Amino acid sequence: xNLQGKIAVVTGGSRGIGRAISLRLAAMGAVxxxxxxSRPDAAEETRRLIETSGGTARIIAxxxxxxxxxxxxxxxxxxxxxxxxILVNNAGITRDGLLARMKESEWDQVxxxxxxxxxxxxxxxxxxMMKQRWGRIVNITxxxxxxxxxxxxxxxxxxxxxxxxxxxxxxxxxxxxxxVNSVAPGYIQTEMTDALxxxxxxxxxxxxxxxxxxxxxxxxxxxxxxVSEDGRYLTGQTLHVNGGMFMQ
Ligand code: NDP
Numbered sequence: 001x002n003l004q005g006k007i008a009v010v011t012g013g014s015r016g017i018g019r020a021i022s023l024r025l026a027a028m029g030a031v032x033x034x035x036x037x038s039r040p041d042a043a044e045e046t047r048r049l050i051e052t053s054g055g056t057a058r059i060i061a062x063x064x065x066x067x068x069x070x071x072x073x074x075x076x077x078x079x080x081x082x083x084x085x086i087l088v089n090n091a092g093i094t095r096d097g098l099l100a101r102m103k104e105s106e107w108d109q110v111x112x113x114x115x116x117x118x119x120x121x122x123x124x125x126x127x128x129m130m131k132q133r134w135g136r137i138v139n140i141t142x143x144x145x146x147x148x149x150x151x152x153x154x155x156x157x158x159x160x161x162x163x164x165x166x167x168x169x170x171x172x173x174x175x176x177x178x179x180v181n182s183v184a185p186g187y188i189q190t191e192m193t194d195a196l197x198x199x200x201x202x203x204x205x206x207x208x209x210x211x212x213x214x215x216x217x218x219x220x221x222x223x224x225x226x227v228s229e230d231g232r233y234l235t236g237q238t239l240h241v242n243g244g245m246f247m248q
Contacts, residue, residue: 003227004029007081009074011035011064011121012091014043016190017140020216021088022046024224026055030086033077034059037091064091064117065109074124083132084125086227089118089162090140096151107154114158115165122169122180135178136227139166140219143186143242159184163238170236179235183222186242189213209244 003025013022014036023046026032032050034057036043043059050057060077062069077084092114095106118139129135144152145159163182170180187193187204193213196204205211222239225231240248 002029002229003086006030006085007033007077007083008086008088008227009033009035009060009077009084009121009125010088010090011117012037013088014039014046014059017185017188017216017219018088018090019046019049020220021090021223022057023050023053023055024217024220025086025088025227026050026057027053028224028228029055031081032057033081035064035073035091036061037063064089064121065112067120070120070124074121074128078128084128085132085134086136086138087121087125088138088140088223088227089121091117092140092142092158094152094155096155098151099153102153107157110154111158111161114155115161118162119165122165126173126178129178130173130176133177135173135176136231137169137173137178137180138223138226139180139182140223141166141182141184141238143184143240143246146184146240146248147246166238167236174235179226179232181226181231181234181236182238183219183226184238184240184242185214185219186240186245187213188219189215207245208242212243214241214243 008025008030010022012018013034022032047057062073139162141162142159148156166182
């Protein structure tokens with residue numbers, strides 16, 4: 001699983017699952033560009049964690065919902081690093097609410113960040129990867145894109161959409177030795193799930209055959225496999241990292 005000499009960009013790489021992915025890719029030898037949008041402190045902390053364990057990382061601010069900022073950012077990365085080998089589209093937000101009450105702006109924000117963001121970043125790296133004749137794109141979707149969830153029509157639509165664009169991009173880019181896959185986490189122990197009341201947590205665990213929440217490192221492990229040489233023959237696929245709560 002050697003990524004020595006590879007350049008990786010992890011959107012939303014500063015916190016939560018994205019941080020674990022950044023740490024993992026750096027531990028495998030990649031130079032990691034950690035993207036964030038609002039919390040430079042968290043991005044700086046992730047960079048520090050990587051560098052104190054002997055890895056190399058840079059932080060880069062851009063909003064994945066903004067095509068102009070993405071163009072600028074990837075231009076800067078390519079001029080600095082000379083290439084981009086790995087893109088992990090991980091940045092994501094939620095704006096939950098029941099259908100009848102969900103605002104159009106909440107739909108737009110979630111679709112723009114979680115779905116359009118992945119399209120724009122993949123578009124921005126595609127020419128470079130095609131020239132290199134090597135690339136790995138991984139989209140972080142969610143079990144919610146497969147099973148749905150009350151109060152999350154916007155999020156479910158974006159995450160199901162990611163599965164569709166993964167397959168379309170995989171078909172388009174395969175001839176240039178670029179693979180495109182998704183990872184669909186189930187319930188992962190993060191700040192979000194830490195806040196769950198005890199009863200909700202107990203009920204949730206009953207739905208999970210492995211009877212525990214996943215960790216950000218579980219998700220990072222699946223990403224590591226997909227971007228490594230061991231994953232070279234998978235494209236257009238989704239790896240489900242959910243303790244068995246949904247089986248395809
Ligand atoms: P967090 O809320 O902990 O972190 C979100 C990250 O995305 C932060 O780094 C944040 O940067 C960044 N971000 C948010 N909006 C933007 C934007 N517009 N442009 C650039 N970066 C942005 O999320 P999680 O770690 O929980 O989730 C990561 C991914 O995994 C998401 O796509 C989520 O949908 C998915 N997922 C999570 C699950 C879970 O249980 N946690 C389950 C299934 C899927 P900043 O801090 O600067 O704002």
